[in-house]
Amino acid sequence: MPVADLHVHTTNSDGRMALADVPDAARTADVGVVAITDHERLHPDLETPIDDLAGTTAIHGIELRVETESGQVDLLGYGVAPTAELRTELDRLQNDRIERGRAIIDCVEERLDCDLALEPTEGIGRPHIARTIARSDADYDYEGAFAEVIGNDCPCFVARDLPTFERGAALLADACGVVSLAHPLRYDDPAAALALAASDHVDAVERYYDYGRPVDVAPVTRAIERHGLLETGGSDAHDGVLGRAGLDGDEYDAFRERLAASLPEGVPRP
Template sequence: MVVADLHVHTQNSDGSLTLGAIPEAAKAAGLSTVAVTDHDRLHPEMRTPVAELDGITVVHGIELRVEADDQRVDLLGYGVRRTEALSALVDRLQTDRKERGAAIIDRVEAELGTELPVEPRAGLGRPHIAAAIEQVSDYSYGAAFEELIGDGRPCYVARDVPDFETGVSVLDAACGVVSLAHPHRYADTEAALSLCADLDAVERHYPYDRAVDHRPVERAIERYDLLVTGGTDAHGETLGVAGLDGRDYRTFRTAL
């Protein structure tokens, strides 16, 4: 039984939930704990590493994308404290997101010959732009990525991504636990799992859209003595699709 969903996004990045709406969504899913892990951004309404909101434990986290050799991976930091180094890194990344968003919007508008109902801002991601494209064109949300703004497509603009060593150093100093997110989403899962030698945990429970072989993750957990994390990677309002049971959550909370 899932009691803790440790991978949830809010409107602070590309989710639909507000922080205030999390307790109701968590209770509907039978959860006691949720971790807010917005992309490359701290939540402005969370001032402590862990808080209680309407009877639900809310862990302040972050999902940080980093460059590791020849692929990009996502790190989940939990129990965030606002260190000077993390705040500076997040500020730099959000400035880049705003500038990158403006460049993508300009390219799409030139391609389509129409204005998009979206403005550059901190926290802006390609999902927001894809949704705007869907509103004003014949492109579906998925087609917007596949034909316009996906990697290597005509309106794509690369963004600033810190290297793995920098990301780990900054998160280690600011967070109680640092985990590798969704290892089976990377082109080279084994290479991604080898990074766990420098991490505290790995996201063992995740709602992949295909069947996966969990044995490599289990081997990494044993080899590197890792904590287990897990979550829905929720961008909507449904929580608890994946996460930790009571035993794994107690172990995680002790480490946190």
């Protein structure tokens, strides 16, 4: 059973669980450590890289999407002590999210002849828009909205202006104690994604993840062993259910030691 779920989203991005609800969800799942990894947003209520939430250890993290030659991938940063450069890039990405959200909403309303009554704000993503479409008079549920309206290659898809892998990984490496390649088997080209593990800015690979389907994790294990990396893992929870994937006690101890060694003086250790 996992003791640490290192991939969790809150209402600060596209999750449906408020930060205040995390301790109860963690206790229900018998998870003692949770990493808050909202999309391209620092959580305003986590003021230090490591915090205590009513008895649950909360690691302040972030998930950053980047561009590579083979497509987009996601990076997870843990123990964030944000630099000015990271804050500037996150501000740019949030402005891009707002502009993109507005363009998608305008397209959906025109195409489906509906009023979504949704104002794009920081943190907005396609899940917010899909949920709003499902609640509207349009003839689409959440999955249908993605499949036919706003998903990749759909009529109302709008691309994002993302940093390159090199820039994104460097920004996280400067600001975070551990940088991990997220869910490598989710991408169209897992081998190309795993090749990024050779970067000096990558410390870990997300070995444990709820893909919702059978997967062969042997390539992930080989990449971790080849490059001497840490294992990370998490449920990628956007709801209130934690612990579907994560690290066991020994695996978390190894992660904790690396993270603790990288934290600035005076910061509480996990």
